[in-house]
Amino acid sequence: MHRFANPARFLRIAAVIYPWLAGISTLCLAAGLWFALFASPADYQQGETVRLMYIHVPAAWMGMSCYTAMAVFSAMALIWKHPLADLLGRATAPVGAAFTLLCLVSGALWGKPMWGAWWVWDARLTSMLILFFLYLGYMALSNAFDDPTRGHRAAAILALVGFVNVPVIKWSVDWWNTLHQPASVMKKGGPAIDPSMLVPLLLMAAGFQTYYFIVLILRARAEIAGAKIRTIRMAQVHAAGQGE
Amino acid sequence: MPESLAAFFAMGGYGGYIWPCYLLGAVLMVAVLALSLKAARDRENELEILQGNRQDRARRRAALAETASQGEVPQ
Numbered sequence: 001m002h003r004f005a006n007p008a009r010f011l012r013i014a015a016v017i018y019p020w021l022a023g024i025s026t027l028c029l030a031a032g033l034w035f036a037l038f039a040s041p042a043d044y045q046q047g048e049t050v051r052l053m054y055i056h057v058p059a060a061w062m063g064m065s066c067y068t069a070m071a072v073f074s075a076m077a078l079i080w081k082h083p084l085a086d087l088l089g090r091a092t093a094p095v096g097a098a099f100t101l102l103c104l105v106s107g108a109l110w111g112k113p114m115w116g117a118w119w120v121w122d123a124r125l126t127s128m129l130i131l132f133f134l135y136l137g138y139m140a141l142s143n144a145f146d147d148p149t150r151g152h153r154a155a156a157i158l159a160l161v162g163f164v165n166v167p168v169i170k171w172s173v174d175w176w177n178t179l180h181q182p183a184s185v186m187k188k189g190g191p192a193i194d195p196s197m198l199v200p201l202l203l204m205a206a207g208f209q210t211y212y213f214i215v216l217i218l219r220a221r222a223e224i225a226g227a228k229i230r231t232i233r234m235a236q237v238h239a240a241g242q243g244e
Numbered sequence: 245m246p247e248s249l250a251a252f253f254a255m256g257g258y259g260g261y262i263w264p265c266y267l268l269g270a271v272l273m274v275a276v277l278a279l280s281l282k283a284a285r286d287r288e289n290e291l292e293i294l295q296g297n298r299q300d301r302a303r304r305r306a307a308l309a310e311t312a313s314q315g316e317v318p319q
Contacts, residue, residue, distance in 0.1 A: 052265050102268060110261065211273060221287075222284040228291050
């Protein structure tokens with residue numbers, strides 16, 4: 001694992017896989033949208049609103065998996081003080097926040113016609129809203145200090161403490177009586193969903209996942225360049241101070 | 245076929261819920277991607293300029309040292 005943790009090596013590997021990721025993501029999203037909007041049937045109970053699922057469910061998966069990734073990176077950064085892990089955690093946060101927001105809004109747009117309410121304070125919805133606030137808190141905290149490393153450490157601790165929310169989201173539909181339906185894809189005994197709907201769902205999920213890797217690489221590149229800029233500036237200030 | 249197109253956009257009467265969802269998804273994904281792309285390009289350009297300056301300065305200093313040492317050589 002540590003062999004991949006060197007920023008220079010990371011940049012080299014990222015440069016190789018970046019065009020592949022861009023191609024796969026575009027293909028998956030294009031095919032996913034085609035199936036989601038044209039080539040899949042309406043649900044026998046929910047009618048056309050089932051098409052909201054192809055955004056809502058993959059966005060929810062991304063919200064949770066990005067937070068998990070962020071917590072793992074934060075743990076690695078805190079335990080091994082690894083700068084690349086720290087930077088990848090920070091690069092993950094905006095993507096996770098965007099998908100969590102998308103999940104919440106698409107859920108409201110689905111809730112209104114199906115449940116008759118934009119929002120209900122039930123366990124699944126509330127824990128997902130908390131996840132969104134955790135992302136916002138993480139991003140705010142990591143930029144809140146003059147000394148960036150202090151902010152990054154505080155944010156990493158928040159990410160770890162907040163991770164307790166992820167299993168709560170996952171099993172909230174089993175632990176409490178909620179309006180939200182229980183899992184139909186990731187459950188024991190295989191997915192209880194027709195292949196005609198599973199195909200667009202998985203294509204969109206693959207498109208979102210590869211999109212995350214693309215943004216992760218871009219943000220990591222920006223962070224690595226930013227760190228080098230800071231080092232050069234510090235050296236310049238230091239040299240100027242000695243020159244006087 | 246304007247009629248079937250209209251039917252497609254109507255989404256069985258749920259178009260008002262479905263299209264905003266897809267639109268928001270597109271807007272969020274494009275915005276995050278564009279901001280990340282811009283940040284990567286800006287920082288990498290800035291770094292290149294800084295490193296270029298540093299190399300220029302090092303080269304100038306080396307050239308200066310060379311002429312200075314040449315100047316010291318007694319004719």
